[in-house]
Amino acid sequence: MKVCGFSIIRNAIKYDYPIAEAIGSILPICDEFIVAVGKSDDETLNLIKSISPEKIKIVETIWDDSLREGGKVLAEETNKAFKAIPDDFDWCFYIQGDEAVHEKYLPTIQKAMQDNLEKDNVDGLLFKYLHFYGSYDYVGESYRWYRNEIRIIRNNKKIYSFRDAQGFRKDDNKMLRVKLIDAYVYHYGWVKDPRAMQKKQQDFNKLWHDDEWIDKNVAKSDQFDYSAIDALQKFTDSHPAVMLERINRINWKFDYDLSLNKTKTKDKLKRMLEKLGISFGQYKNYKLLK
Secondary structure (H helix, E strand, O other): OOEEEEEEEOOOOOOOOOHHHHHHHHHHHOOEEEEEEEOOOOOHHHHHHOOOOOOEEEEEEOOOOOOOOOOHHHHHHHHHHHHOOOOOOOEEEEOOOOEEEOHHHHHHHHHHHHHOOOOOOOOEEEEEEEEEEOOOOEEEOOOOOOOEEEEEEEOOOOEEEEOOOOEEEEOOOEEOEEEEEEEEEEEEEEOOOHHHHHHHHHHHHHHOOOHHHHHHHOOOOOOOOOOOOOOEEEOOOOOOHHHHHHHHOOOOOOOOOHHHOOOOHHHHHHHHHHHOOOOOOOOOOOEEOO
C-alpha cells in the first residue's frame, strides 16, 4: 500500500498558517507528499522546501485571483496538487494548511486504509473534526461548525475537489462513498494572533466576495474580535506533538466564560438525536457506508 499526502498553500508566513505542522502531522504515514505552493508575498516556498526534502515534491502555481466566488480557486489549486500524484499510489491523504492530525490516530488511519484497500466501493475515508477557536483551549460547540469531512481519497483522477476545497466529488458531481473512521482532524483556522486573524479576514474573503461585500461585512479594525461567538467548550485533551512549539509561543490572551454560551433550540435537538444515533439536519457532502 502506497500513500501520498497532498496540500496547497500560499502566504503561509504572512497569515501565520501552521502548514509545516500540518504536513508533519501526517508525513510519517505518507510515502511521498505533494504541495502546490502558490506564488507568495513571503518565504512560503522556502519554508516548504525546508520541511522534508526526501519526501516533499513541490508544484509551483499561480492562483487566479479573479475567481472571487465561492472559494473556487481553492478547489482549483487542490486539483493541481491531486493531479500531480503519480498513478502508483493507492491512497491520497489531503490536509489543509490550518489542520493537523494527532499522532495517536496514525495507527487507526493506517489500518483503515489497509482494511479498505481492496474494497472498490469505498472511495474515501471520513474524519471527525475539532474546531479550535480563539486559543488552543477552546473548541466550537455549536452546529455552525462542520462535524465531518473527507480527507483520504483513492488515487482516482475522476475524483476532484468540490466547491471551496472542503470536500470531494467524482465523475459528474457524484458524492463519494466513504467509511467513517475513529480519528479526528484538529482545525486551527480560528486560532491566530488577533492581528493576523484580522488581516486574514480582510484578504481571504476576497476568494468568496467582491469588494462591496467586504466593505459592508468585514470590520475595519487592526485586531479580530473573538468575542462574537455563540458557544464554545473547554478542550482538556492533548494537542498533536507537532503543534506544541507553536502553542508555547502563543502571545495573546483569550478567555471565554462558558456560561455565556448561546445554544439554539435546534442545536439542542440535534444533540439529543445524535445521542440516539440519529443524524438530523446536517449537510453531508458524501454517502456514508456502514
